[in-house]
Amino acid sequence: MLSTLFRPLPVLLNMSRKNISLARMSSKTKSAYETLSVSVPKEFVYHVMLNRPDKLNAMNRTMWLEIQKCFEELDEDENCRVIVLSGAGKLFTAGLDFRDLMEMAPAFAAQEDVARKAKLIRKFIVTYQNSVTSLEICKKPVLAAVHSACVGGGINIITAADIRYCTKDAWFQVKEVDLGMAADVGILQRLPKVIGSDSLARELCYTEVLDIAEQISKKSPVAIQGTKYSIVYGRDHSVQEGLDQMAIWNQLMMQSEDFAQATMGQISKEPNVNFSKL
Numbered sequence: 034m035l036s037t038l039f040r041p042l043p044v045l046l047n048m049s050r051k052n053i054s055l056a057r058m059s060s061k062t063k064s065a066y067e068t069l070s071v072s073v074p075k076e077f078v079y080h081v082m083l084n085r086p087d088k089l090n091a092m093n094r095t096m097w098l099e100i101q102k103c104f105e106e107l108d109e110d111e112n113c114r115v116i117v118l119s120g121a122g123k124l125f126t127a128g129l130d131f132r133d134l135m136e137m138a139p140a141f142a143a144q145e146d147v148a149r150k151a152k153l154i155r156k157f158i159v160t161y162q163n164s165v166t167s168l169e170i171c172k173k174p175v176l177a178a179v180h181s182a183c184v185g186g187g188i189n190i191i192t193a194a195d196i197r198y199c200t201k202d203a204w205f206q207v208k209e210v211d212l213g214m215a216a217d218v219g220i221l222q223r224l225p226k227v228i229g230s231d232s233l234a235r236e237l238c239y240t241e242v243l244d245i246a247e248q249i250s251k252k253s254p255v256a257i258q259g260t261k262y263s264i265v266y267g268r269d270h271s272v273q274e275g276l277d278q279m280a281i282w283n284q285l286m287m288q289s290e291d292f293a294q295a296t297m298g299q300i301s302k303e304p305n306v307n308f309s310k311l
């Protein structure tokens with residue numbers, strides 16, 4: 034289980050529940066966010082909370098953009114020396130917001146030419162990559178405190194943090210293959226390095242459980258093959274080179290029928306999709 038590789042420290046979450054008003058924050062960090070809550074539980078300690086509890090902290094476009102804005106601001110804020118990142122409500126995050134994906138689909142579909150479609154998709158991927166990378170670029174240490182579920186996009190986010198803590202009930206799922214895509218905003222580049230086991234990272238990215246062969250065979254071949262290619266590429270390249278490769282790869286592969294079929298399967302809770310041979 035991936036959870037065994039993260040350090041359990043529920044105390045962090047308790048500390049963070051003290052909500053200290055925005056008025057106490059420095060003048061440089063006074064943005065109000067729609068999807069994040071920022072407080073200062075102790076001097077120099079800032080607490081950023083993913084704050085869409087009624088949506089299981091699903092990461093919509095606003096949240097991706099606000100994460101980057103927030104970490105860029107805290108990077109500049111001299112009153113901030115360390116940042117705790119957690120999720121409000123019953124779990125850390127349910128990952129990428131499906132509704133957001135559905136809203137973006139018509140814009141992609143409106144472009145008929147593959148190069149123009151790819152240009153649009155690339156912009157979307159790189160925007161979300163930059164959001165995750167903002168935690169890594171931020172000069173202040175970021176401590177991720179995870180409780181209950183941390184799915185898909187959430188793993189991207191915490192692998193860019195400095196230290197990961199979790200409660201005993203926490204569980205982690207690299208879920209992108211179930212959407213018919215290779216994870217493209219940092220998991221494949223950072224997770225193997227973070228957990229120090231290329232073998233375990235591959236198992237988690239392909240499947241999550243031990244009956245490996247059967248599970249892999251039922252998933253999208255576009256997603257599995259893209260995942261493998263990108264992990265191997267990531268092993269021999271820098272994180273940024275891996276992210277660049279990923280954006281090029283998925284600007285094409287997210288146009289495949291596997292992506293649409295797998296995403297619909299997840300939304301309708303009928304994940305048994307018969308993918309075409311590849």
Ligand SMILES: CCC/C=C/C=C/C(=O)SCCNC(=O)CCNC(=O)[C@H](O)C(C)(C)COP(=O)(O)OP(=O)(O)OC[C@H]1O[C@@H](n2cnc3c(N)ncnc32)[C@H](O)[C@@H]1OP(=O)(O)O
Pocket residue numbers: 088089091092126127128129130131132157158161182184185186187208209212217218299
């Ligand atoms: C360029 C792109 C870069 C980013 C890529 C990122 C990719 C990913 O993040 S892939 C992972 C996507 N997420 C998932 O597949 C998780 C789906 N959700 C679940 O498996 C469960 O909800 C969960 C185990 C997290 C919690 O289960 P629980 O039984 O407690 O709750 P549910 O009844 O399933 O859900 C409650 C309502 O929340 C809605 N919801 C859940 N997840 C999402 C989501 N990711 N996006 C939008 N909405 C979500 C769910 O539909 C329920 O809504 P309602 O039926 O209206 O009550």
